[in-house]
Amino acid sequence: xxxxxxxxxxxxxxxxxxxxxxxxxxxxxxxxxxxxxxxxxxxxxxxxxxxxxxxxxxxxxxxxxxxxxxxxxxxxxxxxxxxxxxxxxxxxxxxxxxxxxxxxxxxxxxxxxxxxxxxxxxxxxxxxxxxxxxxxxxxxxxxxxxxxxxxxxxxxxxxxxxxxxxxxxxxxxxxxxxxxxxxxxxxxxxxxxxxxxxxxxxxxxxxxxxxxxxxxxxxxxxxxxxxxxxxxxxxxxxxxxxxxxxxxxxxxxxxxxxxxxxxxxxxxxxxxxxxxxxxxxxxxxxxxxxxxxxxxxxxxxxxxxxxxxxxxxxxxxxxxxxxxxxxxxxxxxxxxxxxxxxxxxxxxxxxxxxxxxxxxxxxxxxxxxxxxxxxxxxxxxxxxxxxxxxxxxxxxxxxxxxxxxxxxxxxxxxxxxxxxxxxxxxxxxxxxxxxxxxxxxxxxxxxxxxxxxxxxxxxxxxxxxxxxxxxxxxxxxxxxxx
Numbered sequence: 001x002x003x004x005x006x007x008x009x010x011x012x013x014x015x016x017x018x019x020x021x022x023x024x025x026x027x028x029x030x031x032x033x034x035x036x037x038x039x040x041x042x043x044x045x046x047x048x049x050x051x052x053x054x055x056x057x058x059x060x061x062x063x064x065x066x067x068x069x070x071x072x073x074x075x076x077x078x079x080x081x082x083x084x085x086x087x088x089x090x091x092x093x094x095x096x097x098x099x100x101x102x103x104x105x106x107x108x109x110x111x112x113x114x115x116x117x118x119x120x121x122x123x124x125x126x127x128x129x130x131x132x133x134x135x136x137x138x139x140x141x142x143x144x145x146x147x148x149x150x151x152x153x154x155x156x157x158x159x160x161x162x163x164x165x166x167x168x169x170x171x172x173x174x175x176x177x178x179x180x181x182x183x184x185x186x187x188x189x190x191x192x193x194x195x196x197x198x199x200x201x202x203x204x205x206x207x208x209x210x211x212x213x214x215x216x217x218x219x220x221x222x223x224x225x226x227x228x229x230x231x232x233x234x235x236x237x238x239x240x241x242x243x244x245x246x247x248x249x250x251x252x253x254x255x256x257x258x259x260x261x262x263x264x265x266x267x268x269x270x271x272x273x274x275x276x277x278x279x280x281x282x283x284x285x286x287x288x289x290x291x292x293x294x295x296x297x298x299x300x301x302x303x304x305x306x307x308x309x310x311x312x313x314x315x316x317x318x319x320x321x322x323x324x325x326x327x328x329x330x331x332x333x334x335x336x337x338x339x340x341x342x343x344x345x346x347x348x349x350x351x352x353x354x355x356x357x358x359x360x361x362x363x364x365x366x367x368x369x370x371x372x373x374x375x376x377x378x379x380x381x382x383x384x385x386x387x388x389x390x391x392x393x394x395x396x397x398x399x400x401x402x403x404x405x406x407x408x409x410x411x412x413x414x415x416x417x418x419x420x421x422x423x424x425x426x427x428x429x430x431x432x433x434x435x436x437x438x439x440x441x442x443x444x445x446x447x448x449x450x451x452x453x454x455x456x457x458x459x460x461x462x463x464x465x466x467x468x469x470x471x472x473x474x475x476x477x478x479x480x481x482x
Contacts, residue, residue, distance in 0.1 A: 094130075123141040189222045343359045364388070
């Protein structure tokens with residue numbers, strides 16, 4: 001029986017968002033590079049597919065690199081056409097590459113004889129291209145690829161990730177177990193770690209936090225061995241850094257903040273060394289900013305606000321430099337807006353409302369520009385709604401009721417549009433309920449309060465409400481004070 005947990009993808013998205021890192025990547029196969037256009041870079045993917053989750057962008061990048069380095073096809077002209085189509089895809093239009101790969105997949109499927117491995121590759125390539133818009137089709141293609149080539153380690157990893165993204169966690173666990181078994185047969189420490197990391201993340205989504213900690217601790221130990229074996233290998237050092245982040249995530253989820261902080265600081269030390277060794281490497285610079293944020297988050301939870309503020313400001317300085325070096329990079333712009341908000345949150349806790357308001361407004365300005373550049377980006381729309389509400393909260397505390405009302409209404413309008421556009425998105429439904437609740441507290445509008453209660457009750461009936469949000473529902477059910 002398949003377990004389906006609606007919150008699973010949201011839980012993983014939270015982990016990926018805060019981690020802010022590319023996951024462990026497929027190492028490129030050996031062999032000569034054909035004379036085709038320059039391969040895509042992570043920066044191009046970030047620009048063209050900024051609204052995809054980090055891991056999905058990484059999978060798409062791996063597929064496009066694989067297609068570029070060794071394009072499928074029976075003739076040189078066909079291979080060249082497919083490689084060029086991959087370049088077009090980097091501009092955000094995957095139509096050509098999807099159509100070409102679909103055609104090749106269908107041709108191979110129609111052939112008689114032993115074409116299992118070729119068909120498996122065709123299915124895998126096509127799955128990676130269609131996954132941003134059609135997850136269920138991608139899952140079916142990955143499943144076919146794994147069945148036709150069951151000895152392909154990455155086939156099982158990709159199947160597991162697709163199953164997890166479709167919220168079928170039992171299927172994801174089975175796929176990752178197959179990947180672990182294959183890696184163990186080959187005694188490949190890195191592949192074992194990749195599969196264990198993937199299974200650990202699913203364990204968190206399933207609520208098995210101790211199991212997740214066990215899997216992720218095994219990953220961290222394996223990455224430690226690999227890094228010590230070749231200390232000069234920066235890829236191994238970065239893998240070790242990611243593994244420290246993942247085990248720390250599991251520890252935070254269990255409330256073990258002191259233990260988590262130890263791992264986050266190990267990660268910070270590695271990130272610092274990498275960033276200092278190559279200041280021009282923007283990926284490593286961004287990693288370092290994320291490491292500062294992670295430590296800041298734990299320090300906030302521990303009530304150490306001055307220390308947290310210092311760490312957030314360290315991250316802010318890096319992000320400001322990155323944005324100055326490439327103002328068109330939307331991921332870095334969004335990162336900078338997050339830094340402003342984190343600093344603003346701490347300043348509010350310290351009672352420094354004017355300073356907090358300035359930070360929130362800096363973040364708002366960035367998010368308004370991002371939304372204006374791409375109104376269809378729902379992540380940026382949600383970010384903008386949050387900024388409006390942060391500012392409104394401060395204005396309420398300052399006694400500026402009319403200004404606060406305007407901000408709350410701006411945030412509510414966005415939250416309601418998102419909720420209406422996708423009733424299955426639990427996060428957006430809760431956002432709309434919270435926006436209504438905030439506004440009702442200021443306006444004493446019982447209808448707004450009732451609407452918030454109705455949204456949360458519907459989610460509760462469907463088993464989609466978290467314990468924290470159930471507490472909010474219980475609070476809203478209480479009679480309003482006169």
